[in-house]
Amino acid sequence: MSTQATAGADAPVLESWIGGRSVPGSTGQFYPDINPATGELLGRTSVAGAAEVDLAARTAYEAFKKWRLTPAPRRGEILYRIAQLIQERKEELARLMSREMGKVLFEARGDVQEAIDEFYYMAGEGRRLFGFTTPSEMPNKFAYTVRDPVGVVGLITPWNFPIAVPSWKLAPALIAGNAVVWKPAEDTPLVSLEFVKLMEEAGLPPGVVNVVLGPGKQTGVPVVEHPLIRVISFTGSTQTGRAISVEAARLGKRVTLEMGGKNAITVMDDANLDLATEAILWSAFGTTGQRCTAASRLLVHEAVVDELQERLVEGVQKLRLGNPLDEDTNVGPIVNEKQLTRVHGYVEVGRQEGAQLLTGGETVQEGELAQGYFYRPTIFTRVSPDMRIAREEIFGPVAVIIPVKSLEEAIEINNDSEYGLSSSIFTQDVNKAMQAARDLTTGIVYINHGTTGAEVHLPFGGTRGTGNGHREASVQALDSFTEWKTVYIDYSGRLQRAQID
Ligand code: NDP
Helix, strand or coil: CCCCCCCCCCCCEECEEECCEEECCCCCCEEEEECCCCCCEEEEEECCCHHHHHHHHHHHHHHHHHHCCCCHHHHHHHHHHHHHHHHHCHHHHHHHHHHHHCCCHHHHHHHHHHHHHHHHHHHHHCCCCCCCEEECCCCCEEEEEEEEECCEEEEECCCCCCCHHHHHHHHHHHHCCCEEEEECCCCCHHHHHHHHHHHHHCCCCCCCEEECCCCHHHHHHHHHHCCCEEEEEEECCHHHHHHHHHHHHHHCCEEEEECCCCEEEEECCCCCHHHHHHHHHHHHHHHHHCCCCCEEEEEEECCCHHHHHHHHHHHHHHCCECCCCCCCCCECCCCCHHHHHHHHHHHHHHHHHCCEEEECCCEECCHHHCCCCEECCEEEECCCCCCHHHHCCCCCCEEEEEEECCHHHHHHHHHCCCEECEEEEECCCHHHHHHHHHHCCCCEEEECCCCCCCCCCCCECCEECCECCCCECCHHHHHHHEEEEEEEEECCCCCCCCCCC
C-alpha cells in the first residue's frame, strides 16, 4: 500500500480519538485506508505525531486518576455493557472489518466474538482481582497483597485481528484500573474508531481509552517513548517487537511482546487423514494465512505423505477466493500490496531453494478480483528443514511439507525454530500424543486439532522469538497491566524489626 499522501480524494478524513473527541493529526500527512479486495478508498487517516500522542497520554493520565478509584466491580459492569454492545453490533463490526482488512465474513464474526468473550470474561475479574493474605512472622501484624494498576499503558496492535487482539489487551488493562493510549495498525483505523466509540457509548468515561492513528514510525515511536506511558503491550512482527523492546529497556519500561510464529502440524502414519486434511486447510489458509498461529510447516510421516498431498491439493482447489463479504468465499485477499509482494517473494525463494511447488504460487488478477491483493493458496513439498521457507515467517497462504520418519524427528524439527507459538499433532496413539504434549516446546500445543483456536480464558503466547515470557488472555494477562503491592499492618503498638526481633 502506498504511503503517499492522497490529497484531494473525497473519502472521509479519519482522526485520532482523544478524550472523547476527534483530534486531527499535526503532521499534515494523510494515509489511505484501502479495501484490499476492491481497491476502494475507505478513508484518509490524518496522521498523529508526537503532539497528539502527548495529548493522548496526558488525557489518559487525568482519566486514570478517577478510573483507578472506580471500584473494580463497577468497572466490571462497564466491561459487561461493552460486551453486550459489541454483541448487538457484531454483524456491523464484522462487515466493517471485512471491508477494511479483507477477512472473510464468517471469520470476521469470529474475531468480534473473541472480543465479546474477552470482555465478558474480564468483567467477571472485577469481582476477583485476587491478591492473597499470609501470616506475618511477627505477633500482632498482618500482611496482604493487592494488584495495583500501573497507570497509563500503551497498546500497539496489528491489522490481522483488529478487534480480538486489542480486546486481549484492553479488557485486562481496563479492569485493573489503567487508562490507555492505543495505536492500532495503519490498515485498520475505521474499525478501531468504531470500537473506541462503542466503548464510550457503553459507559466508559472519555479519556480512559484514547486512539492515536498513523504508521509505526510517526505514531508508534512516540507512544513507546512517552514518559507517562509505563507499559507497552505489543503484537506484531518479531523485528518491530524487538526494536520496541530495546528502546523500552533504555527507558526502563515494561514491555509485553506477542510476535511471530512458524507453527507446525505433525501428521503421524496412524492419523485420521480426513480430519488432518480439514484442519490443515483451515490452519494454513484461514485468514489467508495471516495469523500468528497459522500452520506454515507440515511435518508428515513418509508413509502417508503422498496420500495427504493428494488430499490437500484437492482441498485447496475447492477453496473459493473472492470478496470477503460474500458468504461463500473461503479465502480473502492479502491485507496490502506490501504483504502481497512479501508473500510472493517467499514463493520465489522456495522455487530457488529447490522445493517442489504442488499448487498455487501466483497472484490472481482476474474478473472481480482484478483490483484486489489476491494470492492462490500455495503448498510446497520436498522441503528440507533448513530452507528459508521452512524457517522464516511468511504470513500468507503458503504451507510447506517436510517429510519425517518418526515422531522423534518431527518433534526435533518442530522445536528447532526461532519461533515457539503453536504446535499440533495428529495421531490416534495416546502414547504418541502424550509424548508430543510433553516434548513440544511451544506455548500452545493441540492434539488432533490444527494450530489455531485460542479460547480467552486460557493463556496465549509463545516461547523463543514469539514472545518475552508474558501471556495474553486468561487471568495471566493481568500480570502485564498490574504491579503487586504488599501491605503490612502492624497493630502491636511497638516497633517490631523484621529478621531482628
Ligand atoms: P509490524 O510489527 O511492523 O506492525 C505491528 C504494529 O506495530 C503496527 O501497529 C505498526 O504500525 C506498529 N509499529 C511498526 N513499527 C513500529 C515502531 N518502530 N514503533 C512502534 N510501533 C511500530 O508488522 P507489519 O504490519 O508491518 O507486518 C509485517 C510482518 O509482521 C508480517 O509479515 C508478519 O510476519 C508479522 N506480523 C505478525 C503478527 C502477529 O499476529 N504475530 C501481526 C502482524 C504482523 P503500522 O502498521 O501502522 O505501521
